[in-house]
Amino acid sequence: MNSFGDATLGELSQALRGELIRPDDPRYDEARSIWNAAHDRRPALIVRCRGVADVLKTVEFARSEGLPLAVRGGGHSIPGFSTVDGGIVLDLSPMNGIRVDPVNRTAVCQGGSLWSDVDAETQAFGLALTGGLVSTTGIGGFTLGGGIGWLVRRCGLTCDNLIAADIVTADGQYLHTSEDERPELLWALRGGGGNFGVVTSMEFRLHEVGPTIFGGLVFYPGEYAEQVLHGYRKATSGIPDELTTLVNMTTAPPAPFLPEEVHGKPIVAVGGMWSGRPEDGDAATRPFRELAPVITDLFGPMPYAAQQQLLDPLYPRGIFNYFRSAFFSDLDEAAAALAREHARVPNAMSEVHVHHLGGAMGRVPADATAFGTRDREFILNIVARTPDANGYPEVVAWAKGATDALGADAATYVNFTGEGSEDRVRAAYPRGTYERLVTIKDKYDPTNLFRLNQNIPPSAG
Structure with a gap:
């Protein structure tokens, strides 16, 4: 000390x-x-x-x-x-002010804002952007690493909607960056993480969303995991951008909306959000709600803000967490391996997630931002958790093995990576992107003051 x-x-x-x-x-x-x-x-x-x-x-x-x-x-x-x-x-948590411009559909958000703050302010005008799946997440790190959420297929990544930012650099400068002012810095902030300074505010492009969407969760018995994955792959083919979905292979919690006889047993949840006309949502989501015998179907019209908070109770503060991720394209090929990983989860808190991507995210040119991977249709997110330190090394080992099951060449997502090792950071970016980020790091943080992140060291360091 x-x-x-x-x-x-x-x-x-x-x-x-x-x-x-x-x-x-x-x-x-x-x-x-x-x-x-x-x-x-x-x-x-x-x-x-x-x-x-x-x-x-x-x-x-x-x-x-x-x-x-x-x-x-x-x-x-x-x-x-x-x-x-x-x-x-x-x-930065006291700095959580948000100013929405409903005419130009933009919002300026201070760096300490949470997604619940952003959703509350933007939904007052029927506007939104791709936010976190857990509303207590901060917007800063989420945006700077990319930003995958319920609107990713319709609106792109959160960083795709970042149009300007204010940043304090290592040498004490307070700078503004936009497409017209220091555009190389804005490019780096769109996926390059917190490597370049303290981002004190961000300006975002907003989209008309809500206030009512059609979304929710449907639950299937765990023994149908592989069938659900194959059916899910088929259901995602050619769907409109307004629909974003994911699969969560988990253990049934003792929740009142699930029958008591499945509590504590393997279960597969398919979640989704349709952000088009709510009256079209039932038909749009129906293929995802008929993949196997249904335990409970909780899909229906709801406020967008409620969808954003749907998973909050599952991710409380104060437990041990380790995440791993891998982008991939062929879910049919991976289905058997993912079902096996689900069958060997080390405890009831650990989960296997498959999130469907594409849409607006995939149409952004690969070199338009620092975000590294846009050409894979799915991302695997492994959630390994324990209530305390007991058993934590075992769940970490399981998480590493579960992502390795997709192959050594799978790209990773910096926001869903449990450690900051050099190999994991390099796996998040194509070689040319990484080298360009190093050049920008050399300019704005040559001594690597900002190294507590998914670090991209300067060339001198």
């Missing part, structure tokens, strides 16, 4: 509008905790920033003191990058 003189910290504290929290502060344990309890770290300082001035001062302090710097938005970082031992946590 670093030791600072009272005068040094007093000067920093007086310069801030926000809060400076030290280890002796009664709020420290609450302030240092993050969503993923697998990472229990003790920062030297936590700065809860109330504005850009606080961000500038915190970055300057970290640079001058030679301290590692963790940038926290929503705090959902699976590898634990939103906290650090012995360094500074720059917490």
